Amino acid sequence: MDTPTKFAHIKGWGSDLDHANRPAYPKERTPPRLDPPVHWKEPEMQPRHVEVLRSTERPAMTPVFGSGQPPRGLSGGMRRFAFGYSENDLRHWLLLLLADRIDVGEGLVEDLASGHVPRIYSEMGGRAELQHNPVGAAKKALAVVAVLGTAYLLARRRSPRR
Amino acid sequence: MLALNYRGPYRVRASQKPDPVIEHPNDAIVQVLRSCICGSDLHLYHGLVPDTRVGTTFGHEFVGTVVDIGDSVQNLQRGDRVLVPFNVFCGSCYFCQRELYGNCHNTNPQATAVGGIYGYSHTAGGFDGGQAQFVRVPFADVGPTKIPDDLLLEDALMLTDAFPTGYQAAEMGGIREGDTVVVFGAGPVGIFAAKSAWLLGAGRVIVVDHLEYRLDFVRNFAQCETIDFKSVDDMAIHIKKMTDWLGADVCIDCVGCEAAGSALQRLTGVKLKMQAGSATVLHWAINSVRKGGTVSIVGVYGPTFNAVPIGNAVNKGLTLRMNQASVKRHLPRLMEHIRAGHIEPHKVITHRMPLEEVSDAYHLFSSKLDGCIKPVLIPPGVTV
Ligand SMILES: [Zn+2]
Numbered sequence A: 001m002d003t004p005t006k007f008a009h010i011k012g013w014g015s016d017l018d019h020a021n022r023p024a025y026p027k028e029r030t031p032p033r034l035d036p037p038v039h040w041k042e043p044e045m046q047p048r049h050v051e052v053l054r055s056t057e058r059p060a061m062t063p064v065f066g067s068g069q070p071p072r073g074l075s076g077g078m079r080r081f082a083f084g085y086s087e088n089d090l091r092h093w094l095l096l097l098l099a100d101r102i103d104v105g106e107g108l109v110e111d112l113a114s115g116h117v118p119r120i121y122s123e124m125g126g127r128a129e130l131q132h133n134p135v136g137a138a139k140k141a142l143a144v145v146a147v148l149g150t151a152y153l154l155a156r157r158r159s160p161r162r
Numbered sequence B: 001m002l003a004l005n006y007r008g009p010y011r012v013r014a015s016q017k018p019d020p021v022i023e024h025p026n027d028a029i030v031q032v033l034r035s036c037i038c039g040s041d042l043h044l045y046h047g048l049v050p051d052t053r054v055g056t057t058f059g060h061e062f063v064g065t066v067v068d069i070g071d072s073v074q075n076l077q078r079g080d081r082v083l084v085p086f087n088v089f090c091g092s093c094y095f096c097q098r099e100l101y102g103n104c105h106n107t108n109p110q111a112t113a114v115g116g117i118y119g120y121s122h123t124a125g126g127f128d129g130g131q132a133q134f135v136r137v138p139f140a141d142v143g144p145t146k147i148p149d150d151l152l153l154e155d156a157l158m159l160t161d162a163f164p165t166g167y168q169a170a171e172m173g174g175i176r177e178g179d180t181v182v183v184f185g186a187g188p189v190g191i192f193a194a195k196s197a198w199l200l201g202a203g204r205v206i207v208v209d210h211l212e213y214r215l216d217f218v219r220n221f222a223q224c225e226t227i228d229f230k231s232v233d234d235m236a237i238h239i240k241k242m243t244d245w246l247g248a249d250v251c252i253d254c255v256g257c258e259a260a261g262s263a264l265q266r267l268t269g270v271k272l273k274m275q276a277g278s279a280t281v282l283h284w285a286i287n288s289v290r291k292g293g294t295v296s297i298v299g300v301y302g303p304t305f306n307a308v309p310i311g312n313a314v315n316k317g318l319t320l321r322m323n324q325a326s327v328k329r330h331l332p333r334l335m336e337h338i339r340a341g342h343i344e345p346h347k348v349i350t351h352r353m354p355l356e357e358v359s360d361a362y363h364l365f366s367s368k369l370d371g372c373i374k375p376v377l378i379p380p381g382v383t384v
């Protein structure tokens, strides 16, 4: 195959053809080519100021972790409960997903309690929708009006007449 | 500081949060100059990743300036400009010792199957991300990489995830001279995978997507053939027809768990959540590759299960390779490719928006409006 000529129009064609020169060859390379190498044997432990949940598939805390959004409220309780199951157990993940949905409600309450009324339409990118997809925005608005209108009519029809 | 604030599926806003602080002696605080929204952020945005807590800051692709360092940091100084690989990794655990930085065991207490990732839910360590003015960067002696003077800031930005992930996707395909490579997905990672397939010596590169603007883009950027899957009845038959009825040598999944293309997969995966998202591309890849071929997966899949045709993979004798990219491992070589003019990664950026407009940026990207391929956020006060 006369490949170099065939691919002359593709800049850099075949420059990593040799497998042994590829950055990820072999799959597990040891020792690592860190320059300079790390200057610790075991990393120091990060002090813990908030609750951080831990997988039951490891014996101890990792030396470093994220400390934002500690578990809170009902969703937090569910997350704690979920972490009683291993990652190998589907219940772990399903409970976490359910806790995420509850957390959204708690977030709304938190917003309102702190006197912040969330601008939900704009948080969902409403302005970009109006600007770049006005037809779609109009259709969605019509659908919302239709649903609300139908609900209103149904409610009126069912309400007892006096 | 101003930062993204996740409020629930399809809802984010930019709001004021406390500045991050040094929490570990090897931490640095980085002032963000640019951050990206990534296709994998959309899985968070759509509420598909377990333990994505309200109030979280997303963003695992960012470059910035070091503004503070902890006591034990030796390799960085205030004022250094750095690109920060999306993996949070220690450099010294069992996996880092084998250059599997994407699988570090020392940064994520909350799961063992995934390492720490900035702004990628508590399942990936609970680290706040870079769609903010400032970010806490752990293991500052290991992860952040100084941006050489001759490298464009936005090329460095593409080196934090999209380009190395695309390159590693192609690399895991074990491409040999003249191989036919099919890349599923024409987002930034798919675009970089297609381009990388040529660097690795492919003989034919075919990219599959359904959005005309993305197919146009990848044809130009990566000089490849394209398939619009909406115009195809059956992907496996189509690709076999294109390859003397044998199948492709290598198939690469750059889509992950929200793939379009199969109503049944969308219903069971994305709508009913009976599996961890749709596995359409896995089906296409396994069924379109030739016997003895390789399927490489970098698209994001959740931690629960997917219906995957493993029997076909066994019967065809396939090699399956997959991982989160170990970004740091690829950086020297990829910088050489940029210097040699083989690739200009920043050219995939289509949108530059102020961090204040992050709600619109997410909606634009998620809904594929305005020809959006790769959106970049610029925090307030940044002038470069
Ligand atoms: Zn990314």
Ligand SMILES: [Zn+2]
Residues within 6 Å of the ligand: B089, B090, B091, B092, B093, B094, B095, B096, B097, B103, B104, B105, B106
């Ligand atoms: Zn490690």
